Amino acid sequence: xxxxxxxxxxxxxxxxxxxxxxxxxxxxxxxxxxxxxxxxxxxxxxxxxxxxxxxxxxxxxxxxxxxxxxxxxxxxxxxxxxxxxxxxxxxxxxxxxxxxxxxxxxxxxxxxxxxxxxxxxxxxxxxxxxxxxxxxxxxxxxxxxxxxxxxxxxxxxxxxxxxxxxxxxxxxxxxxxxxxxxxxxxxxxxxxxxxxxxxxxxxxxxxxxxxxxxxxxxxxxxxxxxxxxxxxxxxxxxxxxxxxxxxxxxx
Amino acid sequence: xxxxxxxxxxxxxxxxxxxxxxxxxxxxxxxxxxxxxxxxxxxxxxxxxxxxxxxxxxxxxxxxxxxxxxxxxxxxxxxxxxxxxxxxxxxxxxxxxxxxxxxxxxxxxxxxxxxxxxxxxxxxxxxxxxxxxxxxxxxxxxxxxxxxxxxxxxxxxxxxxxxxxxxxxxxxxxxxxxxxxxxxxxxxxxxxxxxxxxxxxxxxxxxxxxxxxxxxxxxxxxxxxxxxxxxxxxxxxxxxxxxxxxxxxxxxxxxxxxxxxxxxxxx
Numbered sequence: 001x002x003x004x005x006x007x008x009x010x011x012x013x014x015x016x017x018x019x020x021x022x023x024x025x026x027x028x029x030x031x032x033x034x035x036x037x038x039x040x041x042x043x044x045x046x047x048x049x050x051x052x053x054x055x056x057x058x059x060x061x062x063x064x065x066x067x068x069x070x071x072x073x074x075x076x077x078x079x080x081x082x083x084x085x086x087x088x089x090x091x092x093x094x095x096x097x098x099x100x101x102x103x104x105x106x107x108x109x110x111x112x113x114x115x116x117x118x119x120x121x122x123x124x125x126x127x128x129x130x131x132x133x134x135x136x137x138x139x140x141x142x143x144x145x146x147x148x149x150x151x152x153x154x155x156x157x158x159x160x161x162x163x164x165x166x167x168x169x170x171x172x173x174x175x176x177x178x179x180x181x182x183x184x185x186x187x188x189x190x191x192x193x194x195x196x197x198x199x200x201x202x203x204x205x206x207x208x209x210x211x212x213x214x215x216x217x218x219x220x221x222x223x224x225x226x227x228x229x230x231x232x233x234x235x236x237x238x239x240x241x242x243x244x245x246x247x248x249x250x251x
Numbered sequence: 252x253x254x255x256x257x258x259x260x261x262x263x264x265x266x267x268x269x270x271x272x273x274x275x276x277x278x279x280x281x282x283x284x285x286x287x288x289x290x291x292x293x294x295x296x297x298x299x300x301x302x303x304x305x306x307x308x309x310x311x312x313x314x315x316x317x318x319x320x321x322x323x324x325x326x327x328x329x330x331x332x333x334x335x336x337x338x339x340x341x342x343x344x345x346x347x348x349x350x351x352x353x354x355x356x357x358x359x360x361x362x363x364x365x366x367x368x369x370x371x372x373x374x375x376x377x378x379x380x381x382x383x384x385x386x387x388x389x390x391x392x393x394x395x396x397x398x399x400x401x402x403x404x405x406x407x408x409x410x411x412x413x414x415x416x417x418x419x420x421x422x423x424x425x426x427x428x429x430x431x432x433x434x435x436x437x438x439x440x441x442x443x444x445x446x447x448x449x450x451x452x453x454x455x456x457x458x459x460x461x462x463x464x465x466x467x468x469x470x471x472x473x474x475x476x477x478x479x480x481x482x483x484x485x486x487x488x489x490x491x492x493x494x495x496x497x498x499x500x501x502x503x504x505x506x507x508x509x510x511x512x513x514x515x516x517x518x
Contacts, residue, residue: 002359003359003360006356006359006360007356007360010345010348010352010356013347013348013352014345014347014348017347017388018347082345085341085343085344085345085346086339086340086341086342086343086344087343087344087345088343089309089337089339089343090337090339090343090344090357090404091360092308092309093307093308093309093332093335093337093339094332094357094360094361095329095330095332095333095360095361095362096360251309251310251311
């Protein structure tokens with residue numbers, strides 16, 4: 001644990017010293033929130049749109065912005081820099097557990113994810129968004145977003161370890177867009193066309209989005225909340241196992 | 252016989268290439284005694300770095316065995332890592348950290364607590380004369396400063412064996428001499444040094460004994476003096492050969508060919 005902690009501290013220092021890499025993580029999701037509200041807010045007025053449960057369309061869109069922010073993790077790109085610069089070999093030549101080499105950066109991503117999701121939700125309050133599930137729901141909302149940020153960047157770390165190439169790692173992050181748009185992003189799942197509904201049902205990100213949305217629009221509705229956490233746990237376990245395996249066999 | 256600082260027996264590394272198997276190292280045997288500065292020379296692509304990477308646990312060994320300070324690097328890699336310090340080609344540093352932070356982090360990874368790590372970082376910054384730059388970001392360091400910091404980071408845990416892979420490549424002559432002085436000083440403190448280099452003058456200046464590797468096999472081994480004397484006798488030279496002559500003879504190159512190659516690069 002202490003090795004994970006010191007490597008995590010290093011990754012946090014790195015993030016603190018490169019604010020230019022973090023600011024877009026806040027700006028772009030808020031930009032999309034504003035644009036989406038502007039484009040569809042009048043189509044879905046809060047007074048007559050049942051699925052908004054009395055809130056504005058911004059509340060329905062906030063999960064998409066949170067998931068977008070969670071997809072901007074930098075751990076994989078910094079890992080490629082470490083590999084290309086030789087520092088990764090320096091770490092591998094030390095008696096460091098291979099799991100700590102993975103977990104150090106992911107720990108830092110978790111901390112960043114918490115800070116960024118709190119900031120986005122706080123800015124959402126300025127748009128009149130409320131968290132219907134109360135303080136516990138707010139905590140769960142932040143934890144789920146930050147955990148998904150860790151899982152997603154961990155998947156990109158796999159690409160980084162496999163290819164050792166910044167361009168390939170950067171390109172792999174584009175997988176976020178199909179994952180994001182094959183979800184009930186603009187309307188609930190039951191209002192999607194049949195092919196889109198099937199695609200969304202097969203897409204694990206759908207359950208994250210519905211979980212986050214439920215925390216914003218409903219009182220604690222555990223039946224909708226738990227699948228989001230289950231996705232994080234299952235995909236996260238696969239991601240961690242694959243990362244450790246790749247580092248163990250890294251030549 | 253006492254434990255060698257470094258020992259390799261029939262060390263082989265094979266890669267899968269597009270055209271089939273590539274044997275980068277083909278049965279290297281080495282024995283380096285504690286306290287030596289051992290030079291490992293060879294042309295580009297001869298297998299120097301591959302050998303070092305196997306000895307330092309960074310590459311898996313295809314066949315054969317290797318020990319560092321008596322510890323098998325394949326069977327007990329973590330134990331071996333505690334016995335060795337490693338400074339590879341292109342100083343492996345994190346440019347977004349400060350010099351002191353990097354050393355403290357390295358010390359923590361070797362199990363020191365925060366206080367011990369801070370004290371050790373101070374000692375090493377003094378050793379490599381980087382006290383004034385300790386709290387500056389590494390990205391602002393010169394090439395020579397980076398090399399010295401890399402050396403310091405390889406020494407945090409007081410290793411028995413220090414591996415230096417081309418430690419002066421790309422440095423100006425003054426920085427190169429500074430690094431040589433550091434290496435001598437480290438060796439005088441009792442650390443065995445395994446040094447790869449392309450600079451024959453460097454090997455001549457620093458190394459008590461050396462080996463030349465070419466095409467994955469060791470083609471010469473001995474003290475610089477013995478290798479020169481052997482060439483003078485075998486080739487019936489009427490002058491004292493230099494280490495350059497030994498190297499060219501061992502790797503099957505001629506001075507004319509080598510100079511021709513250099514001219515081509517310059518052109």
